Amino acid sequence: METVISHPLFVPLLLALCIIAFAPLAVAGTVLLERKVLADIQVRLGPMRVGPHGVLQTIADAIKMLLKEDIIPDDSNKGMFKFAPVISFFTAAICLTVVPFSERLRVADTNVGLLVVSAMSAVGILGIILGGWSSNSHYSLLGSLRSAAQLVSYEVALGLALISGVMAAGSLSMVEIVRQQQARGIWFVFDNYGLMILPFVIYFISSVAETNRAPFDLPEAESELVAGYHTEYSGFRWGIYMLAEYLNMFVVGSVAITLFLGGWLRPFPNVAWLEIPMNYGVPVLFFGLSGLWCLPASRKLPSAIHKAGLVFIGLCLILVAAVFAIPVANAALSAPFWFFFKLATFLYVLIWMRGTFPRYRYDQLMDIGWKRMIPLGLAAILLNALVGILRT
Amino acid sequence: MPEGYLPIFIFLPVAVAFPIVLLLVFRWLRPSVPGGAKLEAYECGIKAASNARGRYTVRFYLIAILFVIFDVETIFLFPWAVRYKMLGWFGFAEISVFLAILVVGYIWAYKKGALEWV
Amino acid sequence: MLDTMFFYMFALLAVAGAILTITMRSAVHCAISLIASLAGVAGLYLLQKAEFLFAVQLVLYIGGIMVLFLFVIMLVNLDSAAKERQFHRRWAGGAVAAVLAGASALWLLSKGAPSFGSPVAQAAPSPDGNVEQLADLLFRQYLVPFELASLLLLVAIVGSVLMAKKRTS
Numbered sequence: 001m002e003t004v005i006s007h008p009l010f011v012p013l014l015l016a017l018c019i020i021a022f023a024p025l026a027v028a029g030t031v032l033l034e035r036k037v038l039a040d041i042q043v044r045l046g047p048m049r050v051g052p053h054g055v056l057q058t059i060a061d062a063i064k065m066l067l068k069e070d071i072i073p074d075d076s077n078k079g080m081f082k083f084a085p086v087i088s089f090f091t092a093a094i095c096l097t098v099v100p101f102s103e104r105l106r107v108a109d110t111n112v113g114l115l116v117v118s119a120m121s122a123v124g125i126l127g128i129i130l131g132g133w134s135s136n137s138h139y140s141l142l143g144s145l146r147s148a149a150q151l152v153s154y155e156v157a158l159g160l161a162l163i164s165g166v167m168a169a170g171s172l173s174m175v176e177i178v179r180q181q182q183a184r185g186i187w188f189v190f191d192n193y194g195l196m197i198l199p200f201v202i203y204f205i206s207s208v209a210e211t212n213r214a215p216f217d218l219p220e221a222e223s224e225l226v227a228g229y230h231t232e233y234s235g236f237r238w239g240i241y242m243l244a245e246y247l248n249m250f251v252v253g254s255v256a257i258t259l260f261l262g263g264w265l266r267p268f269p270n271v272a273w274l275e276i277p278m279n280y281g282v283p284v285l286f287f288g289l290s291g292l293w294c295l296p297a298s299r300k301l302p303s304a305i306h307k308a309g310l311v312f313i314g315l316c317l318i319l320v321a322a323v324f325a326i327p328v329a330n331a332a333l334s335a336p337f338w339f340f341f342k343l344a345t346f347l348y349v350l351i352w353m354r355g356t357f358p359r360y361r362y363d364q365l366m367d368i369g370w371k372r373m374i375p376l377g378l379a380a381i382l383l384n385a386l387v388g389i390l391r392t
Numbered sequence: 393m394p395e396g397y398l399p400i401f402i403f404l405p406v407a408v409a410f411p412i413v414l415l416l417v418f419r420w421l422r423p424s425v426p427g428g429a430k431l432e433a434y435e436c437g438i439k440a441a442s443n444a445r446g447r448y449t450v451r452f453y454l455i456a457i458l459f460v461i462f463d464v465e466t467i468f469l470f471p472w473a474v475r476y477k478m479l480g481w482f483g484f485a486e487i488s489v490f491l492a493i494l495v496v497g498y499i500w501a502y503k504k505g506a507l508e509w510v
Numbered sequence: 511m512l513d514t515m516f517f518y519m520f521a522l523l524a525v526a527g528a529i530l531t532i533t534m535r536s537a538v539h540c541a542i543s544l545i546a547s548l549a550g551v552a553g554l555y556l557l558q559k560a561e562f563l564f565a566v567q568l569v570l571y572i573g574g575i576m577v578l579f580l581f582v583i584m585l586v587n588l589d590s591a592a593k594e595r596q597f598h599r600r601w602a603g604g605a606v607a608a609v610l611a612g613a614s615a616l617w618l619l620s621k622g623a624p625s626f627g628s629p630v631a632q633a634a635p636s637p638d639g640n641v642e643q644l645a646d647l648l649f650r651q652y653l654v655p656f657e658l659a660s661l662l663l664l665v666a667i668v669g670s671v672l673m674a675k676k677r678t679s
Binding site: 396398399438445447448449450451452453454455457458459460461463464465467468470471473474475480482483486489490491493494496497498500501504505506510 | 511513516519550553557559561566569570573574575577578581582584585586634641644645646648649650653656657659661662663664665666667668670671674
Binding site for chain 1: 574576577583585
């Protein structure tokens with residue numbers, strides 16, 4: 001047993017299994033968060049029926065999707081139609097393997113981790129193209145053409161923004177990038193006297209476009225394209241595309257956090273006296289207060305089962321808060337806590353944008369990509385290089 | 393193989409198998425009644441007027457080829473970005489010349505209206 | 511042991527993909543076979559510890575050039591083109607080309623034969639990674655080719671824009 005645990009591949013493989021097992025659950029959580037936040041923005045309640053405050057809604061949706069008929073159109077290229085969603089899924093999932101959730105909590109640390117992410121998201125475009133083409137439907141084909149053109153347009157800007165980040169870190173290894181931020185005591189977004197904010201903004205906008213999210217959700221512009229490249233997909237095959245899309249959100253969020261926002265580091269990583277309030281105070285308060293809120297809120301719910309459910313959730317959250325107060329557990333958990341806290345904030349901002357901004361027209365989208373983002377990205381690189389060389 | 397890649401290659405078949413296995417397992421639980429209108433390609437409820445595969449605008453092609461060109465350019469920048477502090481002003485001058493030549497092409501394409509969508 | 515296994519897997523992928531690329535009838539199937547072949551070659555690069563080249567192969571060839579290929583296949587209906595007279599009917603030309611290619615490959619292999627048996631010269635282990643070494647070489651030793659690559663890209667921009675613009679206007 002000892003030898004198994006101390007084997008260098010033990011943590012990576014365990015975590016790989018965890019990613020496969022928990023990523024769909026995390027996606028379910030994100031979908032629920034999205035529906036709830038959008039509902040809140042639009043002053044309605046959102047899902048309320050399945051579980052207290054609808055917390056089990058997406059689980060129910062997933063089961064429904066698995067049990068739905070899988071329709072494969074007659075005119076489609078069958079084999080390709082069946083396999084295309086899988087391409088989208090596995091490329092997104094592999095990107096997550098090079099992301100370090102904390103110093104030790106990672107599946108793989110490669111010298112070119114950042115490029116592995118770029119490579120896999122580039123391969124992921126094939127899933128969309130082949131899915132749309134093999135459906136043999138006008139909407140699917142046009143949707144996939146548009147989607148692929150959008151993805152490749154913003155990939156250039158994304159790459160240019162990544163280069164600015166790589167320049168600050170001097171490495172392409174995801175772990176090394178965070179270690180550099182630790183050593184310098186600064187998140188790279190604030191580096192070079194604040195100049196790094198420019199590539200960060202470019203990265204953020206491009207990544208929203210890369211994940212097909214509002215206001216760049218043209219591939220799924222339902223008013224003109226029905227559902228874009230996955231018009232012909234139904235049941236769980238459609239669900240795989242959905243999973244891949246949300247996994248891609250996690251991926252761009254994780255890369256943004258690793259490269260610009262300090263990865264697993266807490267805010268102000270070089271200020272020693274903030275250690276206790278940041279690593280103990282924030283998680284304990286975060287989980288504790290949300291747990292405590294559940295207890296009185298449960299009284300307002302109509303049914304006894306929902307009341308009991310919310311109390312149970314509240315107690316679980318308080319338990320988690322208590323775990324974070326134990327020094328041994330805190331040492332191991334505070335780094336991943338900060339990573340996932342930042343990731344959740346990133347996802348929240350994406351959802352917030354979806355609730356706020358109207359959709360761009362296609363020519364506007366291309367204009368932003370080719371005429372604004374690329375020149376800005378090049379300028380950011382040269383500016384940061386100048387300042388970077390002058391500082392040394 | 394360089395270290396660090398083995399977990400990825402172990403992960404790869406698992407990630408490919410996960411959706412396929414789920415689909416295969418639930419095949420026994422979900423209904424399958426193919427036939428009729430639901431097997432036609434969606435066309436707002438009417439029969440599809442034509443095969444979807446036809447000729448589409450050349451602009452998509454232009455976007456794709458410009459993407460390949462600029463992608464090559466970004467790839468060339470990565471090694472420099474890793475080492476730019478050690479290469480110093482010499483490297484900076486090199487990359488400036490490299491980018492300047494490309495920016496000329498970019499401005500020319502801009503002026504020609506190649507980046508215009510409509 | 512593990513490396514050998516991976517080598518045969520990638521080599522099989524590369525060769526089988528290449529063969530399917532030229533034998534499949536549908537253009538999309540050809541493109542997919544070519545993708546498989548390129549992925550196999552990327553794996554071979556990785557086995558040679560050329561990590562940067564591995565990533566570049568995936569980003570540029572599969573994510574860039576093959577996407578371009580698929581775009582072109584999607585933009586024009588190639589089903590009608592497939593019905594036309596096929597190139598593979600030209601047996602005589604094909605045979606001559608195959609013999610010539612085989613002969614040149616054999617000649618090159620026989621020229622390099624002495625190096626097959628000898629132990630591979632190991633590059634001195636360096637603290638720097640693959641990308642760093644590449645940067646030093648590219649920006650110190652191979653300066654002119656690097657700048658020429660930029661000119662080549664410029665030519666590519668001009669050519670593609672002119673070609674596409676001629677059709678639209």
